[in-house]
Amino acid sequence: MKEIYFDNAATTPVREEVFVEMNRYFSEEYGNPSSIYNLAKNAKKAVEHAREQVAAILCAESKEIYFTSSGTESDNWAIKGISEAYSSKGKHIITQQTEHHAVLHTCEYLQKKGYEVTYLSVDSDGFVVIDELKKAIRNDTILISIMAANNEIGVIQPLKEIGKIAKEHGILFHTDAVQAVGRIPLNVNEFNIDLLSLSSHKNYGPKGVGALYVKKGVKLPPLLHGGSQERNHRAGTENVPGIVGFGKAVELISAEMEEENKKLTEIRDKIINEILSAIPHCRLNGSRNNRLPGNINISFEYIEGESILLLLGHSHKIAASSGSACTSGSLDPSHVLLAIGLDHATSHGSLRISLGKYNTMEEADILLEALPSVIHKLREISPLYNGN
Secondary structure, eight states: OEEEEOOOOOOOOOOOHHHHHHHHHTTTOOOTTTTTTTTHHHHHHHHHHHHHHHHHHOOOGGEEEEEEEEEHHHHHHHHHHHHHTTTTTOOEEEEESSSSEEEHHHHHHHHHOOEEEEEEOOOTOOBHHHHHHHHHOOOOOEEEEEEEEOOOTTTBOOOOHHHOOOHTTTTTEEEETTTTTTSSSTTTTTTOOSSSEESSSSTTSSSSOOOEEOOTOOOOOOSSSSHHHHHHSSSOOOHHHHHHHHHHHHHHHHHHHHHHHHHHHHHHHHHHHHHHHHHHSEOSSSOOSSSSSTTTEEETTTSSSSHHHHHHHHHHHHOOOOOGGGTTTSSSHHHHHHTOOHHHHHTEEEEEOOTTTOOOOOHHHHHHHHHHHHHHHHHHOOOTTTOO
């Protein structure tokens, strides 16, 4: 039985077209872009073309794109860099409780360095409360960092409204858009975004490459020091095959976004509707409608999410997640689910199903046939379940 993959929020397979585009930069066009001979010039040209491809999906200029190793590096660079460059203005940062750990842990690090961070609460659907954001702004606030779409519950934040508030107060606005790029339209100018983090492997590109959009005029010191790569902003020899693959992947996903979203929304809504109607004592986490097309996060009472995954994987060859990939294996409940008001026990019983390009309605039917029996079996042996 072929495994059914429902964990696309964790990572995606590299598309064949992307692999083909990358392949020759491993063995044929292998030059170092910083050198001056023809082999190097070809590599440099490929990097710059990829920069244009990534810029296009954000409606940005190519010179505003800097390649990194990951979304995590981009988040670290944006937040640490702004905190350093604008410390004379203030040392206050605003973020939210449901951010990815790449943002939360970076902010915690800065707190140890003397910065103050306000962690905004979210409502029961996972949205930032705009009035709380406005009240949190101070004269010494230098950065607002709010993610575009949540990696666990898929809710899409009101970026345009947040960007407008930040601009009105003269505060820089950073967004972690790792989950959002290629899934919702993003226009950095329309949304008044100053910095934006993105990653290749969430978009059918290779792992180990990401990017940071930095609006022209924003001061951002290097996170890594060494050579003069990335216009003296990010030292280290460029990962040319990875960058080429990244560019091709975002070009493809941008062209297909509307059609793909329609397909994924249909599958998503069928799964949500049938689970909620067929299985008692469960709840959808996050907004019903204002969420990523491929995101489903449901909590099942009286059982553990890890147990659901084990049975789905062992008996039905279905791969999903009980939370974000960065926290799998942790005994702690999801900080996102706790923030939207779930108790510890219910948080532990969550299942995240994240759909991607290669998922089908037939695979959804297999999941929907398997899941009720899995939940029933686990509840039968749960000391918490009374059979009602």
